[in-house]
Amino acid sequence: MAKPLIAGNWKMHGSLALIDEFGRALATTELPEGVDVALMVPFPYLAQAAQALNVAGVSVGAQTLSDQPSGALTGEVSGAMLRELGASMVLVGHSERRSMFHENDQAVLGRVRAALGVGLTPILCLGETLEQRDEGRTESVVLGQLDAVFDALDASERAQLVVAYEPVWAIGTGRTATPEQAQAVHSAIRQRLADYSGGLEERTKILYGGSMKAANAADLLAQPDIDGGLVGGASLQVDDFLAICQSAG
Numbered sequence: 001m002a003k004p005l006i007a008g009n010w011k012m013h014g015s016l017a018l019i020d021e022f023g024r025a026l027a028t029t030e031l032p033e034g035v036d037v038a039l040m041v042p043f044p045y046l047a048q049a050a051q052a053l054n055v056a057g058v059s060v061g062a063q064t065l066s067d068q069p070s071g072a073l074t075g076e077v078s079g080a081m082l083r084e085l086g087a088s089m090v091l092v093g094h095s096e097r098r099s100m101f102h103e104n105d106q107a108v109l110g111r112v113r114a115a116l117g118v119g120l121t122p123i124l125c126l127g128e129t130l131e132q133r134d135e136g137r138t139e140s141v142v143l144g145q146l147d148a149v150f151d152a153l154d155a156s157e158r159a160q161l162v163v164a165y166e167p168v169w170a171i172g173t174g175r176t177a178t179p180e181q182a183q184a185v186h187s188a189i190r191q192r193l194a195d196y197s198g199g200l201e202e203r204t205k206i207l208y209g210g211s212m213k214a215a216n217a218a219d220l221l222a223q224p225d226i227d228g229g230l231v232g233g234a235s236l237q238v239d240d241f242l243a244i245c246q247s248a249g
């Protein structure tokens with residue numbers, strides 16, 4: 001099974017002071033052996049986060065990137081710039097990017113390619129809306145989003161991705177998917193990865209995201225196909241986030 005990864009997604013929250021708080025806490029906390037930890041912080045905090053968290057061996061990542069390497073693209077940030085500031089991962093296709101910033105599957109694929117091109121690990125986010133779930137379309141939506149990227153990549157590229165299942169209705173709502181609901185979708189994702197190439201399903205981490213907190217993390221992480229978490233709100237509190245990390249050990 002893939003090594004567990006607990007990744008915090010700060011979204012547009014946080015401060016330099018919070019990074020320092022995490023740095024101090026992580027320097028004195030023993031993380032469980034065999035658990036990878038990452039924090040996806042806003043662009044302006046990347047350099048400081050890479051420095052403050054490096055001590056504790058925690059990876060730092062960004063929340064999106066441009067699909068272009070450079071250009072007259074006011075306001076955009078390239079993968080190479082993220083690397084230069086110390087990021088090693090980047091979220092791609094988060095549902096907030098898909099819905100609020102109109103990133104379709106093609107745009108998501110472009111960003112995955114841009115990340116891979118500079119050696120950033122893309123965390124590809126997938127998830128259905130409540131309406132799609134109620135219509136019984138969860139698997140087709142989620143696997144469709146997966147295929148839109150994986151179909152276009154070669155085997156060595158596919159092997160570099162992390163996948164995150166984040167049901168849209170569970171994000172920021174306090175309404176977590178039950179462990180069984182999450183497991184069912186994770187299992188379908190793993191099966192689809194196996195269809196791409198034998199072994200891919202074993203090495204690919206499949207994270208769950210959506211109102212994961214210290215109180216429910218252990219039950220979710222105990223599911224056979226949940227390899228970690230992508231944590232929003234609870235990643236803004238040092239104690240909560242570290243408690244989730246501990247429950248992955």
Ligand code: 13P
Pocket residue numbers: 009094166170171172173174209210211212230231232233234
């Ligand atoms: P919450 O944990 O706040 O529900 O956010 C989940 C998420 O969107 C992580 O990317």
